[in-house]
Amino acid sequence: MALFFRLKTPCLLRFLHQVPLSSLKIHPSWIQKTGTFLNSIKLKWSPKHGQCIKYALSLPVGYGLITFKLHPKTALCAPKVKHSRLVKDDGGGGSNTKFDWKQFFQMLVPEMWYLLAAVIAAVAAALVNIKIPLLLGDMVNVVSNMTKEATTDFINNLRIPAIKLMMFYSLQGLLTFIYISLLSTVGENVAAQMRIKLFDSLLRQDVEFFDTHKTGELVDRLTSDIQDFKSSFKLCISQGLRAVTQTIGCVFTLYAISPKLTVLMVTVIPAVIGVGTMMGSGLRALSKAAQDQVAKSTAVADEALGNVRTVRAFAMETKENEIFSQQVELSKKMNINLGLGIGAFQGLSNVALNGIVLGTLFAGGYLMSGGEITAGDLMSFLVASQTIERSLAQMSFLFGNVVKGMSAGARAFEFINNEPKIPIKGGKIIPYYAMYGDVEFEHVNFSYPTRAGQKVLKDFSLKVPRGTVVALVGLSGGGKSTVAALLERFYDIDEGKISIDGVSLKELDPTWLRGKAIGFINQEPVLFATSVMENIRYGRPDATDVEVIEAASMANADGFIRSFPEGYDTVLGERGVTVSGGQKQRIAIARALIKNPSILVLDEATSALDAESEQIVQAALDNVVKGRTVLIIAHRLSTIRDADIIAVVSNGQIVEQGSHDELRKKKGLYWELIRKQELEEEIQTHQWGRPEF
Numbered sequence: 001m002a003l004f005f006r007l008k009t010p011c012l013l014r015f016l017h018q019v020p021l022s023s024l025k026i027h028p029s030w031i032q033k034t035g036t037f038l039n040s041i042k043l044k045w046s047p048k049h050g051q052c053i054k055y056a057l058s059l060p061v062g063y064g065l066i067t068f069k070l071h072p073k074t075a076l077c078a079p080k081v082k083h084s085r086l087v088k089d090d091g092g093g094g095s096n097t098k099f100d101w102k103q104f105f106q107m108l109v110p111e112m113w114y115l116l117a118a119v120i121a122a123v124a125a126a127l128v129n130i131k132i133p134l135l136l137g138d139m140v141n142v143v144s145n146m147t148k149e150a151t152t153d154f155i156n157n158l159r160i161p162a163i164k165l166m167m168f169y170s171l172q173g174l175l176t177f178i179y180i181s182l183l184s185t186v187g188e189n190v191a192a193q194m195r196i197k198l199f200d201s202l203l204r205q206d207v208e209f210f211d212t213h214k215t216g217e218l219v220d221r222l223t224s225d226i227q228d229f230k231s232s233f234k235l236c237i238s239q240g241l242r243a244v245t246q247t248i249g250c251v252f253t254l255y256a257i258s259p260k261l262t263v264l265m266v267t268v269i270p271a272v273i274g275v276g277t278m279m280g281s282g283l284r285a286l287s288k289a290a291q292d293q294v295a296k297s298t299a300v301a302d303e304a305l306g307n308v309r310t311v312r313a314f315a316m317e318t319k320e321n322e323i324f325s326q327q328v329e330l331s332k333k334m335n336i337n338l339g340l341g342i343g344a345f346q347g348l349s350n351v352a353l354n355g356i357v358l359g360t361l362f363a364g365g366y367l368m369s370g371g372e373i374t375a376g377d378l379m380s381f382l383v384a385s386q387t388i389e390r391s392l393a394q395m396s397f398l399f400g401n402v403v404k405g406m407s408a409g410a411r412a413f414e415f416i417n418n419e420p421k422i423p424i425k426g427g428k429i430i431p432y433y434a435m436y437g438d439v440e441f442e443h444v445n446f447s448y449p450t451r452a453g454q455k456v457l458k459d460f461s462l463k464v465p466r467g468t469v470v471a472l473v474g475l476s477g478g479g480k481s482t483v484a485a486l487l488e489r490f491y492d493i494d495e496g497k498i499s500i501d502g503v504s505l506k507e508l509d510p511t512w513l514r515g516k517a518i519g520f521i522n523q524e525p526v527l528f529a530t531s532v533m534e535n536i537r538y539g540r541p542d543a544t545d546v547e548v549i550e551a552a553s554m555a556n557a558d559g560f561i562r563s564f565p566e567g568y569d570t571v572l573g574e575r576g577v578t579v580s581g582g583q584k585q586r587i588a589i590a591r592a593l594i595k596n597p598s599i600l601v602l603d604e605a606t607s608a609l610d611a612e613s614e615q616i617v618q619a620a621l622d623n624v625v626k627g628r629t630v631l632i633i634a635h636r637l638s639t640i641r642d643a644d645i646i647a648v649v650s651n652g653q654i655v656e657q658g659s660h661d662e663l664r665k666k667k668g669l670y671w672e673l674i675r676k677q678e679l680e681e682e683i684q685t686h687q688w689g690r691p692e693f
């Protein structure tokens with residue numbers, strides 16, 4: 001017998017760390033060489049041979065997913081490329097997560113009184129419902145006696161049971177109104193609590209978390225998962241509680257009317273429930289898989305819509321639609337199967353329940369003919385058994401719904417309970433008056449958590465003394481932006497130390513570090529769809545209007561902002577699409593400046609701009625770097641003309657360091673970079689054609 005395994009990242013990475021790669025016949029360098037990480041591995045394990053006898057690796061590469069089929073004895077087989085964008089298999093998540101009852105009850109505590117009142121009202125409504133068949137039976141007895149005895153006092157005889165019945169109907173209506181409105185309030189309060197907790201927890205997650213989860217998937221958990229959970233919670237208490245109470249109560253009523261008939265029913269019902277439970281567990285698995293697939297298709301749509309400009313620029317509309325259609329098709333199939341399952345389940349339940357009614361009529365008629373029960377008793381029995389029937393049908397419907405709701409709740413709780421490794425708050429703060437801004441990286445080793453096999457920084461050391469401008473330059477992929485991300489403590493380093501004024505980043509309060517100490521401006525700043533004023537104030541929410549305008553002036557942004565008809569109140573489009581790249585960058589500089597940070601990190605802040613905007617933004621930056629410790633990550637060497645120290649990063653290490661002139665004279669990597677860029681600029685200036693080969 002052979003067993004198949006399919007491991008997903010990060011489980012796969014953990015696995016690869018534990019299992020010697022040689023035993024899998026995968027050379028470690030091969031994994032590194034791919035420059036990417038494994039998506040999944042399929043192993044065929046033969047207990048007979050005690051080894052893996054066949055396996056396949058999947059690697060995400062660009063828009064494709066490459067699957068290599070491997071065999072220990074043979075070499076790597078030709079890759080099979082699937083032309084589809086990588087859609088993470090673990091995207092839906094939550095399938096193995098348990099529902100967190102403790103948290104759920106904690107959320108219910110503030111709602112306890114409402115909930116208790118709702119439960120009492122629901123049970124009372126159910127008890128009233130149990131009484132109704134008996135009252136109906138009384139009325140039938142009056143009617144049948146009247147026809148037998150030809151009584152003329154019809155109205156008088158009927159009045160009391162009719163008034164009683166009317167009162168019970170009204171009471172039932174009132175109780176139904178009470179429990180539904182109370183439950184709705186409880187449900188909405190719990191859902192709002194869950195949403196807020198989930199959003200709060202998502203915002204506190206490590207950056208690493210967002211490297212592995214798509215926005216669509218997260219938004220899906222915030223919206224549809226909580227919606228599903230809320231609906232199922234409300235249904236469970238309202239209809240579920242009512243159905244259970246009615247079923248139990250009606251069984252007692254039935255017993256009081258006719259023990260013989262009741263025994264018959266009680267033997268049939270457990271058999272029906274047994275079959276229903278078995279079908280239900282199958283439906284549960286189907287429902288989970290279908291929900292996960294829906295989350296994946298939402299994530300694909302979200303990515304495409306979120307990056308619609310890139311999609312348009314590459315004319316990828318059809319391709320994106322194809323990818324989305326594939327995912328939707330899969331989710332459609334799964335949901336159709338689920339629908340078929342639910343249909344079969346409900347159809348069979350109906351047949352079983354109607355069979356019970358037929359059986360009751362048959363057996364009840366027989367007992368009536370023997371004079372053991374009256375016509376009214378049979379009527380009461382029928383109505384009560386129909387109430388049981390309705391309740392059971394409700395329970396069967398609820399079963400699927402509760403399963404769906406519980407798995408949706410589990411998915412939400414999974415992220416609510418996910419504790420980030422790097423806390424958001426807590427730790428030392430260096431007071432403003434004691435802050436110098438000396439930054440130091442000492443023998444830092446670092447790998448991204450999602451790509452543990454690739455060391456991005458290797459024994460990296462760098463000093464950025466207070467008040468100096470240090471520029472990091474080097475070939476693409478060398479690790480420059482990683483240095484900036486580590487200084488912001490987006491990730492924790494594996495070894496070594498990063499410190500500000502001698503205090504390790506790990507001891508410093510991350511909120512203070514990111515909110516006050518460091519101003520970060522990157523290549524593509526994201527602005528929010530609110531006014532320019534609020535966008536700048538985002539850097540320091542307590543800043544006055546005058547301070548916002550001052551920051552904008554320093555960033556050379558005041559002029560163009562005032563030229564807008566609505567000035568600082570101009571509302572920007574989503575992600576700031578209604579302003580030019582250079583304007584966006586200057587608003588972002590003002591937003592960073594308003595914090596008055598001691599340390600500024602400029603990660604290719606001008607590289608996305610054209611030459612003219614670059615000059616304007618560069619002038620703004622020249623204004624703001626004075627007196628601060630500045631780390632510039634530079635692509636274009638023209639942007640670092642004023643740097644005091646230039647550090648050349650290659651392959652995760654500093655290979656050259658010194659002033660511009662020193663490094664030029666050295667004729668090393670920096671000199672080569674400069675030459676390359678000068679040549680390119682010359683080609684552009686003179687519009688020379690590139691040589692043809």
Ligand SMILES: Nc1ncnc2c1ncn2[C@@H]1O[C@H](COP(=O)(O)OP(=O)(O)OP(=O)(O)O)[C@@H](O)[C@H]1O
Pocket residue numbers: 211448450451456474475476477478479480481482483635
């Ligand atoms: N979030 C991430 N998860 C995993 N690996 C990453 C991540 N970000 C970057 N890397 C990898 O780390 C290495 C260094 O990337 P980094 O962005 O620091 O280089 P860089 O020198 O800034 O490059 P560029 O000049 O092109 O921006 C690259 O191999 C890159 O693929």
